[in-house]
Amino acid sequence: MPFSKFNLCPLILKALEQNDYSTPTPIQEKVIPLVLQKHDIMAKAQTGSGKTASFVLPILNIYSQNKALGKAKIKALILTPTRELTLQVANSFDIFSEFLEKKPKVVSVIGGQSIGDQLLDIQKGCDIVVATPGRLLDIIKKGQINLSNLEFFVLDEADKMLDLGFEDELELVLNSLPDIRQNLLFSATYPPKMLEIASKITQNPTEVSIAFEEPTVQTIKQRAIEVNLENRSALLRDIISNEKLEQVLVFMANKRASDNIASKFRKYGLKAESFHGDLIQEDRNITLENFKTKKTNILFATDIAARGLHIDDISCVVNYDLPRSADDYIHRIGRTGRAGKSGLAISFITLENKEHFKLIQKRSNIKLDFEQVEGFELIGNPIEKQKGKEPIKGKRKSKKDKLREQNENKSN
Template sequence: MPFNGLGLIGAIERALRENGYVEPTPVQQRVIPLVLEGRDVMARAQTGSGKSAGFVLPLLQLWSQRKGEGKAKIKALVLTPTRELTLQVAQAFETFGVFLPKLPKVVSIIGGERIGDQLYAVQQGCDIVVATSGRLIDVLSKKQMNLSHLEFLVLDEADKMLDLGFAEELDLILPQLPEKRQNLLFSATYPPKMQTIASRITQEAVEVAFASEAPTVQSIDQHVIEVDREKRGPLLRHLLENEPWEQVLVFMANKRAADNIAAKFRKYGFSAESFHGDLTQEERSATLDDFKQKRFRILFATDLVGRGLHVDDIDCVVNFDLPRSPADYIHRIGRTGRAGKSGTAISFIDHETQAHFKVIEKRAKIRLPRERVEGFELTGEAPVKTKGPAPVKGKKKSKKDRLREQARKEAEER
């Protein structure tokens, strides 16, 4: 079904054509008509399936048809887990609304920028707010944002927000919203806690799920290469010199590693930059814009870009360091092969990380052959596992403490 069969108005269809969008993804086919009908929606689908456009397009149309006279009032609130996704969604509203009779005023509310400037932008008149929940709460605490006219609430990448402590933040946000509103929840997964969150937001949502789809594997050529830890850098350079990849995203374990390897690759003549939470918001935005515009070839990044970020035509994703969880693996490799396009994903493993990757395979329901590249073969033998001493009660962090510590670290990168 083409976009013109979904009930979208001519101005939005024109914006789609101008930006090269021809056919909607399955998620968009299912969700857009429901949103236009005024239904609450809970949509679950794999990363790269076009969920964001599934709400941006119909919300623009509904806003355009209902907009009132006088100073703009906040009619739509979109919450996302990261600054980058916030800016990306805000840009999508502007891109697809460019031919509407009246342009919507869209304001992004994120950390890393002056809160006074964001408050001023809202007070000047605002139709759509796209925000990270933490900074939104900071703004709401100033008592200078009026959400009483809100008609639409959207949670994008809702499961990731849950990981970052969103359940507690929701207690501060919901009381400031009108009870009568249209609610849209979009996520790649729906863990049990998500059902609890969803029930607090809406009781009447239509569930749209594509659980039968194998997550991301259909359009991504996945490889696992066995290599000694110290040979990963030389192997990556070898691959970059011999493969026709134009845009490559490389995931690193931490900020320092991303900075160090990017500097090293530049010395070898590669155009490369690093991306992580220690950069200022201006630096983060500039780096991503340069990568999207293909001003450099390789982006070494932490998991800050593992969720929700859409960069067209990433040819290859490399797990230089393995992700902590199977879900993170799916979201990382989903940065390539988006919306049905083909892509390549490569993971480096050694003796010590073999077992962890087997867990990833089991949870992601995949099984990949181990490969070796001539001149970079894995050496030595796998270490023999020895049973450690019995744990001492009270000396080891609980699972809950470990999860809280992980959430705090990720929150620092937002």
């Protein structure tokens, strides 16, 4: 089905054509008509499914029909968990509105950049604000933003927002919004806490669920390579060299490790950089741009890069350190094999994490054969999980005893 079936503004269709968007993805096919029909949406879809365009396009279409004169008022607020995703969503609004007679004024509100400049842009008048919760809350507390004319509230990558600890900020932002608005929620997963927050945002949403897109996963060749912890760095260099991998995204457990290994790779003459939340925003932007334009071909990153980064030409994703969960594994490997291209995902399996990876496989419904690379064979025995000491009977209070004590204290 072509995008023209949605009866979008011809000038938006022109921008779609200009940017090689020909056929809607499943999430776009379901969500765009519902948004145009003014439904609240609670959508479940994986990263990389095209959900950004599923809300950007209908919001722009409705904006294009509004001929209001005078100073621009904020009609749409999009909340995202990371600065990079904020900038990319704002860029999508710019791309798809390129040919509109009156382009919407879009302001990105993120930390790491001048709050004064952002306040000035808002006060000059804007139509759309794309923001991270912390910085938006700073501006709300200053009383420098008017959200009373808001028509759309979009919560993007909602579960990731909870993972990053933005629950309290989200509650405060919600308290600042007008009661009557159209709500669009997008999340890869809906754990109980997310459902609780969703119920505070919208009471009667239309639920849209897009299963993990198996054809996308099937274009990704997944490998599990056994290696001792201390040999991972040398093995990675060997794989990149022998298999002539071009753009490699390597997931690390923490920021310090990302910096250290990137520095080590540069000493070997490789074009490597690190990417994590401690970088100032300017450096984050430059690092990503270098990777996108292939000035850098190896990017060592924390999970900040697992969601929301739209880089189509990543040839290989490496789990140098394993993710915590099966969901995180899927999000990580989904950075490669995008836009119908094939991709490669490699996970390093050590004595320490072998059992954890077996659990990830089970929950991801995948089964990989463990392999070894000559010269880097895994040496040693699997580490058995230590069992804790059994509790001594009678030493710990039972639930009944605790409840009895609580009741006694209340009566006293």
